[in-house]
Amino acid sequence: MLVFPNAKLNLGLYITSQRPDGFRNLESVFVPLPWTDALEVLPAPAGAATSLALTGIPIPGEPATNLCLRAYELLQADFNLPPAQLHLHKVVPIGAGLGGGSGDAAFALRALNELFDLKQTSGVLENYARRLGSDCAFFIRNKPVFAYERGDVFEDSSLDLTGVACKVIYPGLHISTAEAYSHVQPRTPRHDLRTAISQPLETWRDTIRNDFEDALTPHYPVLGEIKTQLYAAGAAYASLSGSGSAVYGLFPGQETPPKLALPAGYQVWDGRL
């Protein structure tokens, strides 16, 4: 079985309070971004053990800690799965605030559920996904949601950005999620995100913020420079995604996002949501 785990964008992100479990409560709107990896999941050949082949962008850390294998191990422990043969071709930049690893994990859970006919509901798969990372559960639903608590409890959102031209720019800065959180002081949001997101996209520039962007831009000025460039090129809304360092611009009403002159080494995704 071949699946294409996608990435996500955060529209707004407010870190509202510290939790007793060490995590932070947050509020954000998550939307799927069709920048994808490729993941193949097959039953292992007779006599072979479970394996994961990795191609594409190198992933930091031991392959044994890859979220695809961790997803397999979670289900294996409860359903006594037969050995599987996995192949991940990595395309989505890592540590970019695009949730690429989380998407791989959730798509692995979904693919294993189907391949081995486990008959688990989306709700059950969401609970497994939560154990792999705060962002993972979103990718089981994989449609626009208002997310809160650890970013793993959802309300469906009527937001529809289908067809909106979008440009995502990754300047190659790997900012770890834990480091990014350490820069932010939790506080009550100045705007109600659910109300703001229901207003026309052109108003978001004044009403929707990402707390990580405000905290990280003084340390990484390039984030502000990319955002300025996106607005200068006509974006109706531009923001850091998640904890960065990818910055995106939305260009409603345009066929394709504009071309920008960017330094070599930046990775860019141009397309429609």
Ligand SMILES: C[C@@](CO)(OP(=O)(O)O)[C@H](O)COP(=O)(O)OP(=O)(O)OC[C@H]1O[C@@H](n2ccc(N)nc2=O)[C@H](O)[C@@H]1O
């Ligand atoms: C910031 C966000 C916003 O969507 O996305 P990314 O920028 O990573 O894509 C998410 O909260 C990232 O979720 P995820 O990447 O799954 O984080 P996890 O593995 O669960 O946690 C990594 C670390 O981030 C911190 N963390 C994460 C989530 C949360 N609600 N509070 C936290 O304090 C903790 O320090 C934790 O040890």
Ligand SMILES: Nc1ncnc2c1ncn2[C@@H]1O[C@H](COP(=O)(O)OP(=O)(O)O)[C@@H](O)[C@H]1O
């Ligand atoms: N399949 C995977 N793809 C990407 N990263 C992975 C994967 N499995 C484990 N990881 C680990 O997760 C970390 C961050 O993952 P990623 O989802 O790309 O970050 P972000 O949520 O910031 O976009 C990486 O540093 C990497 O070591």
